[in-house]
Amino acid sequence: DADVTQTPRNRITKTGKRIMLECSQTKGHDRMYWYRQDPGLGLRLIYYSFDVKDINKGEISDGYSVSRQAQAKFSLSLESAIPNQTALYFCATSESGTGKDNVQFFGPGTRLTVL
Amino acid sequence: KQEVTQIPAALSVPEGENLVLNCSFTDSAIYNLQWFRQDPGKGLTSLLLIQSSQREQTSGRLNASLDKSSGRSTLYIAASQPGDSATYLCAVKGAQKLVFGQGTRLTINP
Numbered sequence: 001d002a003d004v005t006q007t008p009r010n011r012i013t014k015t016g017k018r019i020m021l022e023c024s025q026t027k028g029h030d031r032m033y034w035y036r037q038d039p040g041l042g043l044r045l046i047y048y049s050f051d052v053k054d055i056n057k058g059e060i061s062d063g064y065s066v067s068r069q070a071q072a073k074f075s076l077s078l079e080s081a082i083p084n085q086t087a088l089y090f091c092a093t094s095e096s097g098t099g100k101d102n103v104q105f106f107g108p109g110t111r112l113t114v115l
Numbered sequence: 116k117q118e119v120t121q122i123p124a125a126l127s128v129p130e131g132e133n134l135v136l137n138c139s140f141t142d143s144a145i146y147n148l149q150w151f152r153q154d155p156g157k158g159l160t161s162l163l164l165i166q167s168s169q170r171e172q173t174s175g176r177l178n179a180s181l182d183k184s185s186g187r188s189t190l191y192i193a194a195s196q197p198g199d200s201a202t203y204l205c206a207v208k209g210a211q212k213l214v215f216g217q218g219t220r221l222t223i224n225p
Contacts, residue, residue, distance in 0.1 A: 041217050042204060042215030042216050043213075045213070048212065090159070104213060106151075106159040106160075107158050108156070108158045
């Protein structure tokens with residue numbers, strides 16, 4: 001089984017709908033991240049969480065919210081989806097600690113299309 | 116603000132060639148630099164991680180170098196194979212987060 005799973009893998013929705021993307025991990029990592037990837041651009045950080053009670057905004061948090069339900073689960077919500085949120089979304093995890101050496105492990109991605 | 120650039124955006128070479136992918140970054144105050152591979156429909160796989168105090172790392176046919184003072188890293192792939200076809204991303208680690216380049220899409224032609 002994959003260490004980092006994302007559901008759904010693909011989603012098509014309409015403008016104005018509320019969407020939740022879910023991420024689960026079995027690696028036992030404290031830190032979890034949400035990124036989006038757009039064609040021709042690198043991954044950009046949306047939100048990150050260093051433990052269950054810690055939530056931080058990333059580079060592009062506007063229009064998104066997150067929930068860290070447990071150490072193993074980190075959900076990303078689009079309260080009212082808009083077409084420019086069409087992108088590939090990745091969840092990632094890493095160990096806690098100094099943060100200097102931590103490799104991030106990525107899920108397979110969720111392709112979201114907002115019509 | 117850290118910016119990471121990868122050139123070229125796409126590269127197509129015949130099988131068996133040695134090749135170099137480039138990554139540059141604007142702020143040399145980094146903890147480490149990672150090279151990832153991304154396959155369509157799959158997540159990112161970490162290939163190599165170079166600490167800021169290191170000059171290079173090797174794994175099989177892959178060799179990554181880091182020149183922090185000039186803000187550059189290269190990924191060298193020896194004896195390329197069709198299975199190496201993928202998008203390669205570099206990312207630099209600052210105080211708390213990774214900053215990614217836009218990637219180089221590599222195609223190895225049989």
